[in-house]
Amino acid sequence: MSRVLRVNCRIIKACLAFALWCCTSFAVAAEVAISSIRFGENGATSRVVLDVDSAIEPRIFLLAGPNRVVIDVPMGAWRGNGANRGLGLIGQFRHGLFDADTYRIVLDLERPALVSSSFALPPREGYNHRYVIDLKSTNAADFAAAVAADRAVASAARPDVASVAPSVPATRPSAIPGAKKVIVLDAGHGGPDPGTLGVLGVNEKHIVLAMAKAIKTELERTGRYTVKLTRDRDFFIPVRERFVLGRKLGADLFISIHADSIQNPTVTGGSVYSLSETASDKEAERLAARENKSDLVAGLDLNEADDEVAGILIDLAQRETLNYSAQFAEILVNEMKRDNPMLSRAHRYANLGMLKAPDVPSVLIECGYLSNKDDARRLGSAEGQRKIARSVSRAVDRYFEHMIALGR
Ligand SMILES: [Zn+2]
Structure with missing residues (x-):
């Protein structure tokens, strides 16, 4: 065998080995x-x-x-x-x-x-x-x-709770002088939990993800905020893990984004929820029951999940956070009202699992009703999403100005 041929053989063998390695490696992850x-x-x-x-x-x-x-x-x-x-x-x-x-x-x-x-x-x-x-x-x-x-x-089969307990940064990234405030946007539902099905045939999980991305763009445009999403694709996050994720991401403000539906197809308009043990009204209570049901829809064992969510009771240390959440909700309602249809009593209170971070002001926006044709069209359009995004961005500005004025 000539030398050239032997070298070629060796190269071919090496290539074959590499190809085989690729096949087996990719087969595992395919x-x-x-x-x-x-x-x-x-x-x-x-x-x-x-x-x-x-x-x-x-x-x-x-x-x-x-x-x-x-x-x-x-x-x-x-x-x-x-x-x-x-x-x-x-x-x-x-x-x-x-x-x-x-x-x-x-x-x-x-x-x-x-x-x-x-x-x-x-x-x-x-x-x-x-x-x-x-x-x-x-x-x-x-x-x-x-x-x-x-x-x-x-x-x-489940790993020890202690070993998977989320670590919370001792110092928030934004506590470093000059650092930008961190806004965490939480697009509701995802994966096997589609959320509500709109009259135009689009599921809530897709609309709210697009909305979260539009809000991210507007907030980033100001140059004043670091914006993070709890999910940037169509996958599932349990209700009780959403606020934990918000804290892990170093949130100074946590905004969960949803869209509602109701039997009466003429009802339109957005609303903003902040956390309270007792709901502000019957409709808010029903809404909390619907939104908290997300884990059940996605096939989670609520026997354990419920205990965990219920176990996080609102204590005194959380009162201050609740207060700030309610203040942000008021500011947000006022800003949203300027450009978007809103319910007449648009700031409501409910016991929502995803808003339970003890130390991060948190609100949930119901952007409108997917059971109404006009709202469904508006929330599904780039222009409708941009309008809400601009309102949120103005509200975030006003909220932090307000906090500075309070010396926080
Ligand atoms: Zn929802």
């Missing part, structure tokens, strides 16, 4: 495309079939109150259509990115049911990879026992 979820029904049994482009081993568990089946697909990505109704034992379902590594499908159960079998099918007869889950109707007691068993498995 997405699994889910192209459809299909349902079948046979008496007391319902079948769920996931069509996927490679073999999967999903984690499947049951939740009660309401009864649900949760399917977590590692590295999953949705490539299918928008159907959201099951068959037989399965009522509605929804899905979305739960965290960076997990695609979650949440099936609402019409009646208590158990997973009687689940298995993968390799490609054959014109089908790609499939994963099959069979559900069998059961009684309430057996369902409750299965939920408890799944919860025991989940808590055994």
Whole structure:
């Protein structure tokens, strides 16, 4: 063999080894495309079939109150259509990115049911990879026992709370002289929790993310603020983790962004909520119940989540923060009123889980009603978003001027 040929052979071998390494490395991190979820029904049994482009081993568990089946697909990505109704034992379902590594499908159960079998099918007869889950109707007691068993498995697998407890910076970044104030914008919902569905067919989670980005642009344009988003894509963050994330990001001000819906399609206008143990009125109470339900919609076990949210009681140290939150809410309502339709009593109080940071003034904006055509169009348009963004930016300016005047 000539020398040139030997060298070439060595290069080819090295290339092949590199290609193989690439294949195996990328195979580990590659997405699994889910192209459809299909349902079948046979008496007391319902079948769920996931069509996927490679073999999967999903984690499947049951939740009660309401009864649900949760399917977590590692590295999953949705490539299918928008159907959201099951068959037989399965009522509605929804899905979305739960965290960076997990695609979650949440099936609402019409009646208590158990997973009687689940298995993968390799490609054959014109089908790609499939994963099959069979559900069998059961009684309430057996369902409750299965939920408890799944919860025991989940808590055994969960890391120690102390080891994942969020660290809060001892000094806020903005406390350094000359540093910019940090504004954290929290686009509501995301992933398997779509929020409310607007009359124009767009989910709240998409509208509020676009709104958060528009507000970020306006605030950054002033050159006076560092602006951070709790999410910049369509993924899920539990309600109780949102304010924790705000604190971790060093927030001086935390603004959660939502859009409401109501049965009466003529109701329009925005409102601003600040935290209070008791709601200012019945509608505010209903709204808090709806917004706090986000975790449940996304398939979280509220048995634990509720305890945590409820456990954070408002103490004396928080009174000052509540006061500032209410002052910012007043300023925000006044600024929003100038350019945007608002409810007549636009500053309201409610017990909202995402506003519970003890030391960060926090408000939640309901930008308007997606159940109203004019509001849905306005909130979905770049111009409508810009108008709200400018109002928020002016309000943030006025709030910090006010704080300086107070010597804070
Ligand atoms: Zn919402």
